[in-house]
Amino acid sequence: MTRDLTLLFGPQSKGAMTLNDYVRRHSRPLAEHGVHALPTRYASPILRRCQNDDLPIEDRKAEFDTATAHKTVVLAGLNVFGPAEAMLAEGAFLPDISPGLCRLGEIAGPCRVVMALDPLPYLFNAPATDRLSERVRPIGWETLFEMSWLGVLTAVSEAIPDADILVLTSQGMALRSGEVLERLFGPVGPHVDDPHWLLRQVVTETGHAVLDRLLAKGPISPDILEEFCAFFVAKPDAGDIEARFGIEKITLTLMEQRFEEDLEKIAKLPRTEII
Secondary structure, X not given: OOOEEEEEEOOOOHHHHHHHHHXXXXXXXXXXXXXXXXXXXXXXXXXXXXXXXXXXXXXXXXXXXXXXXXXXXXXXXXXXXXXXXXXXXXXXXXXXXXXXXXXXXXXXXXXXXXXXXXXXXXXXXXXXXXXXXXXXXXOOHHHHHHOOHHHHHHHHHHHOOOEEEEEEEHHHHHHOHHHHHHHHHOOOHHHOOOOXXXXXXXXXXXXXXXHHHHHHOOOOOHHHHHHHHHHHEOOOOHHHHHHHHOOOHHHHHHHHHHHHHHHHHHOOOOOEEEO
C-alpha cells in the first residue's frame, strides 16, 4: 500500500495550533472519508518515541508503521520539539533538533512535512506561557534578531531528505484556506466543514458577519479577500508583546522584516513550497 503521510510539526505557532484544532474537531468525519488524522495529544508521543535513540531502529520503525498503517495519514505533532518553552534554550531558537529529526527521517520514508511559521514575537505570543516569557525577556534584541527560521527549516530538509516541505504563513492560511485544507487532507479537507474555516479562526467578530455577507453574493475574488483580511484579520497587539516579552516596537518591526528575508531563503531549499 502506498501511504500518503503528512507530518505537521510544531512549534506551537498560532497557525499550527489552528490546524491541530481542525484535526481535533474533524478527525471523525475525516476518518469516514479515509483520512486518518491524529491531533497532537496522540501524534506527538508517537513522533517523539520515533526519535528515541534508546530504542533500536527496527522497533521504532515497526511502531511507526503500525501507527501510520492507513492509506492517508496526518499526524499533528505540535509538541514534537517539546513544550512551548523548549523553543528557546540557552538563548538559541530550537537548538539541537537535528539528531531527533534524523532518527525520524530514518523511518518515515516519503512524506510531507508541514510547518506554520510566524515572525518570532508572534510565535512567542501564541502559546503565551509564563515559562516562555521568562526565557524571552532576558534576551537582548541583537540576539533575538539573529534567531532564524531558516536554520530550523534547513535542519528539517537535511534530516528528512525524502520529505516535501510545505511552509504555511498566517496570510497564506487566511487567504487560501480551502487550498491549504485540501493540500493537507486531500479533496475532502475543505468540505467536512466550511472551506473558509481557517480564515474564520483569525477574523474579528465583525469580520464574521462581513464574510457571510460577501459569501452570500458568490465566490470572493482574491483582491476582495485580500482587502477583507487587511481590515478584519486580528493581529497581536505590539503593546501586549512589549509588556509580555520586553520586545519594543522597533525590534518587532525589525524581526518582521527578518522573517520576510528568511522566507525568501527558505523558498530556495530543496522540495520546499511556501503558501
